[in-house]
Amino acid sequence: MKLRQDLVLRKVGDDYIMVDPSQGMVDLSKVHTLNETAAWLWEQLSGKEFDGDDVADLLCDRYDVTHHQANLDAIALLEEFEKAGLLEA
Amino acid sequence: MEANTVLELTNHYYEIAGLQLELRFPSALNLDHILPSFVGFRVEHSNKTSAAVVTFREEEVPSEEEWGTLRSDISLVWGDNFRFYEQKDAFVTLIKHKIKDKQWMMKSTKDFRESRIYGKADDLRMGEFVSWLLMVVFGQVGLQHRLILIHASVIAYQQKQGVAFLGKSGTGKSTHSRLWLQHIPDTELLNDDNPVVRLEEDGRAIIYGTPWSGKTPCYKNKCVELKGFVRLEQAPLNRFTWKKGMESLVAVLPSCTALRWNKDLFNAMTDTLSQLVEQVNVGYLECLPDADAARTSHNAFFEEKVETGL
Structure with a gap:
């Protein structure tokens, strides 16, 4: 899978955000907020083809977590990304 | 022929x-x-x-x-x-x-x-x-020049500081400006519908009058420093809340105009806006159409000690 490349991650105050212009007829943009870990992962994964294992590996490298926990977190995060429409179709 | x-x-x-x-x-x-x-x-x-x-x-x-x-x-x-x-x-x-x-x-x-x-x-x-x-x-x-045309009614206070009122059509942006004119001394209407905010190279935000002002003929070729934005919402009381970070961006974004199918223009807008909301103060006002509402937003900007959000 791949992250949507048209979204730009920005820091506003203490928040990491991405503004997603709606492509429908109505002018209602969405704003996604990411926590620090998700924002860091977004930067690492940006432009790359990756899977859940890659995300878990990244988490293990950066944080003091078991591989099992990292796997669970990676799956949960990717589900969130999928639901929010942040992955390339 | x-x-x-x-x-x-x-x-x-x-x-x-x-x-x-x-x-x-x-x-x-x-x-x-x-x-x-x-x-x-x-x-x-x-x-x-x-x-x-x-x-x-x-x-x-x-x-x-x-x-x-x-x-x-x-x-x-x-x-x-x-x-x-x-x-x-x-x-x-x-x-x-x-x-x-x-x-x-x-x-x-x-x-x-x-x-x-x-x-x-x-x-x-x-x-x-x-x-x-x-x-x-x-x-x-x-x-493309760090300018954003916004949908707002804006007052100039003491000839030098601007406050822009935002809100959906019918929320009472113009009404809120008019309440300032009536109840807050040394207040002038700069524009009633479509002012322009410019983010200068030195980071200052300046708000300008334009030839577009909705139904109010207020076409002033002048500018003041932008002190901040207030998103208005009708309510049975007057209550002012400051917004920071993501919330400040969300408060201003719906009042900005970019053709969202053009990625370059949309990103230019979001870039400028992200910097802008860190430079100025952004508040949210639940309000009645009364004098106290104008005093509430006036006090928030000019009487209390305002945190800059930086």
Whole structure:
């Protein structure tokens, strides 16, 4: 899978955000907020083809977590990304 | 025979929020008469480069097949009597009318630096339509110069600081400005509908009057430093809350205008806006249409110690 490349991650105050212009007829943009870990992962994964294992590996490298926990977190995060429409179709 | 139809064009120059807008219109037309709200923004031609050039020739509006892909016929900011279309190298803005002869159309390059307006000069609403099309052009071109055209009513306090009131149509932006004029001394209306905010190189935010001001004829060619934004919402009480970070951006974003199908323009807007909300104060006011509401927002900005959000 791949992250949507048209979204730009920005820091506003203490928040990491991405503004997603709606492509429908109505002018209602969405704003996604990411926590620090998700924002860091977004930067690492940006432009790359990756899977859940890659995300878990990244988490293990950066944080003091078991591989099992990292796997669970990676799956949960990717589900969130999928639901929010942040992955390339 | 064709030579007879070639009409001479005259160049007119305007400066709005520091950007030069150049109009090339048939010499026979009296532009000050057609666009009275622009008179105060006229400049003699400087050697400055025009940020946008708009040409009008009285010509048939090209037929429907040539408009392109329909992108929008609804907008919270622009109203609903128009449509945007996209072509490979152009955007088309159409002002709809049941009678084909009364339609107006504008074809613009994708960065809106060059546009051409099609319509009939004997249309009584020409001025209104051309002014509106120029607002579309200016809004999009401005984004490329760290300017954002916003939907707001804005007051200038003590001749030097501006506060912009935001909200959906009918929320009472104009009413809130009027309450300031009535109850807060040394207050002036700068613009009632479409001011422009400019983020200067040194990081200061400046708010400018424009030739567009909704139903209120308030076309002031002046500017003040922008102190902040207040999003208004009708409520059974008056309560003011400061917004930070993501929430401050969300409070201002719906009042900004960028054609969202053009990624470059949309990103330019979001970039400028992200920096802007860190420079100025952003608040949210639940309010009644009364004097106390004006005092509440006035106190928040000018009486309390305001955190800068930095």
